[in-house]
Amino acid sequence: MIEFKDISLVYPNGTQGLKDINVKINEGEFVVIVGLSGAGKSTFIRSINRLVTPTDGELIVDGENILTYNGRDLRRLRTKIGMIFQNYNLVKRSSVMKNVIAGRLGHTGTLRSIFNLYSKEDIGLAYESLKRVNIEEKIYNRADELSGGQQQRVSIARVLTQKPKYLLADEPVSSLDPPTAHQVMTYLKQINKEDNITTIVNLHFIDMAMEFADRIIGMRAGEVVFDGPASTVTEKTFEEIYGRAIREDDMVGGQD
Template sequence: MTTNKGNIILSDVSKIYSNGTVGLEDINLTFNHGEFVMIVGLSGSGKSTLLRAINRLHDVSTGTILINGEDITNASGNKLHKLRRSVAMIFQNYNLVKTSSVYRNVMSGRVGYYPAWKSAFGIFTKEDKAMAVANLKRVNLLDKYYVKAKDLSGGQQQRVGIARAMMQEPSVILADEPVSGLDPKTTKLVMNDLKRLNEEDGITIVLNVHSIGLALKYASRIVGLKNGRIVYDKFIEDVDKRDFKEIYREAGDLSDNGEADDEPNNP
């Protein structure tokens, strides 16, 4: 039987902000179950807007977005809640409660399965507590269980974010510049964690990145955005490094290692 799990379909999606700025224009994309898609483009190209539209952190102006076959653009109430639960988000700035322990931050990924009063008082089942332990093991941070998030390095905080995302039992993980500002060694650890979840769990990963070198190394498919429009979409076996010169034309030529100049953080 065919399943829609992990599938995302964007049809004629546009996003125009209240000040008239065009964030996305006529986006038509399908991300299939188990893909590792990396979105590349200049700052302001629409990468972050695209991710935030998928899990409805932004409402789109026109078009529809289907998550696992369900329309999230018009969903409300319990239906919207369940759809968002299936799409975990990993943020550039980690989005952790810095004064709380690693355990509490990871368990916050489970609150969508509980009434508000239970999560507020930290009332979780033994099974979910065991899940937190298992997910911390997967990112090699079980030894930080009781440590406060503020006492972790940036890379460790991001890996706590990955463990928290896994608590949602998602079919899709969206990651918005998850390795921005991390050193090369830590970047590799974070990217390897995400790739392992993609390959071992079959989770669809859609990830924004400014480094073409990382995209070439990890992606199964690369999508390029420019001025809110899709200008590139190829599976990795069809990608040529020279293809990116048009996407990054405003940032200058590509360096020898296949990476464009670093772009500023997207709004």
């Protein structure tokens, strides 16, 4: 379980990234966070694995306040939290297999990974992860030989190889065309259900938020302005989250 307790974050330049956030995310949920650019969505997600550090409050993960973590505790936290990025975060000149098996880095240590001293079990896990997102035929290709959608599937396979308890995805489909974006979201939802991995995704696409989310959190100016089941969300809800009419916004049609 993840719980934000009175979480605020003020950046060194004085910008308020988060303001008095109180949110509890339960095991196995698929949560989509929506809001305009600059609303605090990425800051919210990146707080959970301490890529950014809130300045006030408590952030509880599995019963522990992770804001007190550093060193070994922080590495342990990041081992159980997988992260998928908008720009894929792959080593472009390395093979697909090398990128995917890097998901075991937190379990094997840096030295063993440098010399590719992964166990047969780890190699098998990486291959199975590639199969789960239907890209095992690209195992020997370099990452920069793949399309954007294929690269994002490789990054999902890397997270699967990590065997995390939590999965964070920061705008994972914003640079993909609509059919490819839908395919990537389908994989994320499938993994969430099959592995019971708590999944938190930032999205710009309203239609995808409605299709895939169990729960939608709306943010504006660093605050949570809506939190509820996706089944209760209407067009009016999105207008309240965004603070404007959405019919004029091309996000409704799945374009960004």
